[in-house]
Amino acid sequence: MCRFRPTAPLDKTRVFVYTLSMARFYEEMENILSSGSVEKLLLHSCCAPCSSSVLEVLTPKTNVTVYYYNPNIMPYEEYAHRIAEQRRLCELLSVPLIEGEYDNDNYLCAVRGLENAPEGGDRCEKCFYLRLLNTANEAKKGGFDHFCTTLTVSPHKNADVINALGYEVSKQTGVEFLPSDFKKRNGFLRSIRLSEQYDLYRQVYCGCRF
Numbered sequence: 001m002c003r004f005r006p007t008a009p010l011d012k013t014r015v016f017v018y019t020l021s022m023a024r025f026y027e028e029m030e031n032i033l034s035s036g037s038v039e040k041l042l043l044h045s046c047c048a049p050c051s052s053s054v055l056e057v058l059t060p061k062t063n064v065t066v067y068y069y070n071p072n073i074m075p076y077e078e079y080a081h082r083i084a085e086q087r088r089l090c091e092l093l094s095v096p097l098i099e100g101e102y103d104n105d106n107y108l109c110a111v112r113g114l115e116n117a118p119e120g121g122d123r124c125e126k127c128f129y130l131r132l133l134n135t136a137n138e139a140k141k142g143g144f145d146h147f148c149t150t151l152t153v154s155p156h157k158n159a160d161v162i163n164a165l166g167y168e169v170s171k172q173t174g175v176e177f178l179p180s181d182f183k184k185r186n187g188f189l190r191s192i193r194l195s196e197q198y199d200l201y202r203q204v205y206c207g208c209r210f
């Protein structure tokens with residue numbers, strides 16, 4: 001049975017409005033962090049390499065717990081490899097880690113009918129939404145005041161869409177969203193360098209089998 005009920009695809013006008021008002025996501029994130037309002041942050045991590053440079057930015061500024069929730073990764077062996085690397089990195093950096101459920105059936109329900117959509121399109125939007133919604137619910141359960149995601153470090157993912165979804169999820173759950181665009185200021189390049197330094201496994205595909 002599908003536990004995830006996808007909403008209608010994100011209204012593209014709303015993405016545009018968010019983009020106009022929040023075009024400087026990185027600067028907005030810095031302003032929020034320096035205001036001192038982020039005391040306990042739950043950071044959704046898509047993988048250890050992406051989280052490496054994001055943790056370098058965030059951990060000096062607030063209390064971060066990593067949340068690994070990625071039921072989109074297939075096959076299971078690949079998922080097991082990626083989460084093992086996340087565990088290793090969190091141990092190395094002494095950052096707490098919460099491991100989410102590998103509810104791959106839930107992911108497949110969320111993207112049903114969009115299997116043939118191109119990467120970066122509507123299937124990815126559902127995939128982002130599922131992961132952000134689950135992260136916000138976990139944040140609420142654990143008493144975190146903000147949630148955030150490493151997904152914006154990737155140059156292949158649309159930060160406008162991810163941030164727009166983050167704000168929508170925040171409205172739905174009542175947990176504050178910390179916007180970001182971690183690829184800025186060489187964030188992606190830094191994740192490659194840190195992955196080399198920590199000898200992290202860097203996957204060659206996003207995650208799903210589609």
Ligand code: SF4
Pocket residue numbers: 072073111119120123124125127128206207208209210
């Ligand atoms: S390509 Fe990546 S973001 Fe898009 S649906 Fe697949 S796993 Fe999710």
